[in-house]
Amino acid sequence: MKYWRIKAPNEDVPLPFVTKVVAGIGTEELAQYILDAMQALVPVSHCTVFALQANGRVSALSTASAHGAVATITAVDYYSNRFDLLDSNMTWLSRKRSPARSQLWMSHQFAEDVSDLKYRDLCYTKPGIRERASILLLDCQGLRAAISLYRNLSFALFSERDFETITRCAPVLHEAVLAQVRKSSRRAVSDELHHRILTNLAHREKQVISYLLEGKTSRETAALLELSETTVLTYRYRAFAKLGIKSQRDLLTTLDRLPANLGAPKKRQ
Numbered sequence: 001m002k003y004w005r006i007k008a009p010n011e012d013v014p015l016p017f018v019t020k021v022v023a024g025i026g027t028e029e030l031a032q033y034i035l036d037a038m039q040a041l042v043p044v045s046h047c048t049v050f051a052l053q054a055n056g057r058v059s060a061l062s063t064a065s066a067h068g069a070v071a072t073i074t075a076v077d078y079y080s081n082r083f084d085l086l087d088s089n090m091t092w093l094s095r096k097r098s099p100a101r102s103q104l105w106m107s108h109q110f111a112e113d114v115s116d117l118k119y120r121d122l123c124y125t126k127p128g129i130r131e132r133a134s135i136l137l138l139d140c141q142g143l144r145a146a147i148s149l150y151r152n153l154s155f156a157l158f159s160e161r162d163f164e165t166i167t168r169c170a171p172v173l174h175e176a177v178l179a180q181v182r183k184s185s186r187r188a189v190s191d192e193l194h195h196r197i198l199t200n201l202a203h204r205e206k207q208v209i210s211y212l213l214e215g216k217t218s219r220e221t222a223a224l225l226e227l228s229e230t231t232v233l234t235y236r237y238r239a240f241a242k243l244g245i246k247s248q249r250d251l252l253t254t255l256d257r258l259p260a261n262l263g264a265p266k267k268r269q
Helices: 015-023 030-039 070-080 088-094 117-125 160-200 203-213 218-225 229-243 248-254
Strands: 002-005 046-052 058-065 103-110 129-138 144-152
Touching (some): 015 030, 015 160, 030 046, 030 058, 046 088, 046 160, 088 129, 088 144, 117 129, 129 160, 144 160, 160 203, 160 229
Antiparallel strands (some): 046 058, 103 129, 129 144
8 A cells, every 4th residue: 555645737637637527516426527537548447536524434425437336336335334444545534634735645555455354355356446546635624535546357557657647637636526525515504404494484484585585675575475574574584593594695605496395485466
């Protein structure tokens, strides 16, 4: 098992690679987009994107295989057997503190480097994995993640030129994973807020919030609901208190769509 620090690349990353990776941000198939983008530069058979959470557990942001669902099946075995505690990438990342400036590292591991026989059998031998090359992210904002590229037995070993190409792509992949984590976090907050709207708000409060999400002003909402503007403002801020937000801006920046089952109310006849 080897680790080395990635230095700033001297060459630009091909634009098609950047375009393909960026297209995957915000989707559940980010690893597939990375895999497809890498194929034109460095042939690989699988790709996984794992992040180390604050509680020490590993979360799979995305997995992909060139053929079938091998990576997904292997990830299930990885989680159910707590192989994250044995994974050299994750144990290495867990020992690192967040740096003042973000760092990128490379690691390289052969299947025979995995000492635990069960881990090696389920995650390397059965899926036919020969070796793993990983980009390790130590972000200054606290993110620690591993983007791993695998080669199965049908591929030749990674060459020095392959490692150079992977390290050249590392900054783009770093930014993509960082953006993916940010989008996932915002989505989780948004989903929670949707739930609160549907379960915590009274009927009038839901109506007022619905019109607010459509961009209606307090005056327009008051006219549509045949209420005074003061009453609309009262419903609005009562709803804000129940939702745990402080302003219209908080609401609009968190929610990017109307919650399910909360269509805009019909205008009173």
